[in-house]
Amino acid sequence: MPTFVLVAVGTSVVALFAVIAHFSVSRRGFVFRFRSPLQALHGILMPYGIKEGSESEVMDSYAPAVEDMSSEESSGSVSDVVSEVVALEKNHFKVKEGRVQRILLPIAVDSTQHEALLTLKKLKIIEDEVKADKLCTRREYARWLVRANTLQRNLKYRIFPSVALSGSTIAAFDDVGVEDPDFESIQSVAEAGVILSKLSGKKNFDLDDSKSLEGANFYPERYISRQDLISWKAKLEYEVMPGVNEEISRNKLGFLDVRDISSEALVELFMDMLAGNKSITRKVFGQGKRFQPSKPSTNAQAAVTLTSGRMTEAIHSELLRLEAENFSRQMAMDEIRSELLERGDIQRFWDKKLEDEKSRGLAVERAYLAAVHDCEQEIIVQKNTSAECLRQKAAIDCQKQLLFSLKEEVNEMSETLAREKATYMGERRTVESTLSDLQAKHEGLLDAKSVLEAEIEALRILRSWIEEEARKSQARAKVLEEVGRRWKWGDQS
Template sequence: MQIVEDDIRVDELCTRREYARWLVRLNSLLERNPKHRIVPTISLSGSLAVAFDDISVDDPDFVYIQALAEAGIIPSKLSSTSLFSVTPEDGSFYFNPDRYLSRKDMINWRAQLEYAILPGTKEQMSRIRADYMDVKDISSDTSPEFFADMLTGEKSIIRKVFGQSRRFQPNKPSTKAQAAVTLTSGRMAEAVQHELLRMEAESSSRQAAAEEIKSELLVRGDIKNFWNEKLLVERNRGVEVQKLYIATLQDLDKEKNLQAQNLTENMKEKAAMDCQRHLILTLREEIEETSERLASERATYVAEQCNIQELRKAALMDQEGILDSKSILEAEVEALRILRTWVEDEAKKSQARAKVLEEVGRRWKWDNQA
């Protein structure tokens, strides 16, 4: 008889989802009065609409919550508006399955499955004063069965759960331990006791039958034969295991030899790799030395290139000076050539004038002589 899960902790707070599930399970299994019994498969047959907007048919606890709504235990979209004084303005109903269960809801749901309200009960409840100081804090939509439980005094479910407390605190969350006490109080206590006695009787009956069968088998020797067969099978299995063990040892020896050979080959390969590594290190050192030498030579080459560049610059400057001097000399030579030409021209002119003068002088002389 699995009503409550095995992994719960009694000091934890109980949710509305969990309590609805446990309440319907317990009621459908142990309730014998058809007026108070809820059978989910019967309650949901022919149901066309979900009772709450936040509980879909895919919800794991839809069957239990919908069954409570179908039975009228909790207000929902399926309830008549005349039964409850508060109706949502937009017509939506929410069950809030993961919200903690209040004390009022815990007792109210359970009381509706415990009591049957007879004519005149409401008038009697109005005349009797409740023992709780905060009874006025209980909402007006609470069922008459809730107050009927208060009237039963020490036998009430409330007293079984909360003891002689003077304050009920209807909106305070309930623990799972309180929920368990609520579920097993009232008429359910006797039903649970009968169920436990029945289970114990069945267990004793099964145990007695097993002892009888055992005695009969012992008398007939079936058990001895059975265990002899088992022993023979186990012996044969032991022989097979021994053979398998020997074969495994042989395979293990072969594997060891193979591993030894592989180890020798690996050692040789390792030695060869060490030699190659040493050779590579030597080559690396030589390469590093060569690199250093090349770096030094490169530095020398760069320095020589710098010197050559400086010498080239100096040669270019000298060449430019020579070219300038050459230009000056060529200009002077040209000037001398021009001067020489002028002098020669002047000399020729002077010679021509001298000849003319000489000719004039000779003629003048001839004229004088004549």
């Protein structure tokens, strides 16, 4: 058979295996992710039962988990996120318009995980409000790891936060400051060498399980991966055997995806696998050939991890101690109760208590009767006050009605005055117009009078002149008559 045929068949088988087997864990369910040599189609995780309106918020909250995926996934190969959730009973993928729809499966919490979580809650290592099916963050796991380690009786495997933090001059991580509520736990884990930090003396730190990042960041809000879940615990649990190195661990670890495991965690995982049935990995994740180191872990898985290994005996001893303390406390209480019953102190105490309660009852009854009497008096006063208020209200209503009538009359008078004012203004304009006309006529009459007076004066002057001329004419007539008479007399003589 030609070589290229074998290569093609092998590539197809590997691609088919990757398509079927590779899946991611969400906060409350599983979602299968398909990948091919040509392109990668990723179904981003979403909690089961989430509302469609809050899908964008869910995508934002799961962004750190997506960043923790394999570094071979590029931004150009990630398909668009499907916006609809399919029903659980349709346990297969449906391809619609070139997009992959998600199948959500609820995470089942088995009895071992549930018992481990309840035990740690009882020991006050894990908070009571923590839910088993939620994903565990790096911050929470570091806090719980330090708390659980305080139960370790063997000082060789115990972290002392006070000793680890004494003399510390710098923070182990750039994103976890002194003001952080979990600074002590995270700093203690870094000081103990459980996780890489600026204190490790390296420039690059493989803290996010999938790629090396420049700087020293802890990313406390990201979800704890399977790799970190086991390796942190294993570093406190096992001593590295001489001769065990990274290459031996990688070859003998036994996982199909061993190449995806960080080199910093290989030795610890190998030491854990050597424990056989007591292996933390087997106890938490069962017998599987794929470790899936970048997959997030749940709170229940973290609880099983914390209660595994040497901590099993320590937790059992602590529980026995608590039970013994409770039993001794209960026995002491029973003895005290029996002694008090024998001496009659309890009976006398309760008799005195009963008398006190009776006295208090009588006092309360008297106070009650006094209060009832005061209430009745107050009711009478309130009724009288209410009647007075009603009378005042009736008087005020009458005054309001009167004022309303007066207001209507004033409004009518205002309207009448407005109409009369309008009439007055019209008549005033008419009178002013007539006055203007009369003034014009008066001025015309004055002009005519002046002309007439001038004409009269002229006539008077003319009359005087005429009279004078008449007198002159009469004088000349008399002269002529005298001359004529004289003439006649001259002729006659």
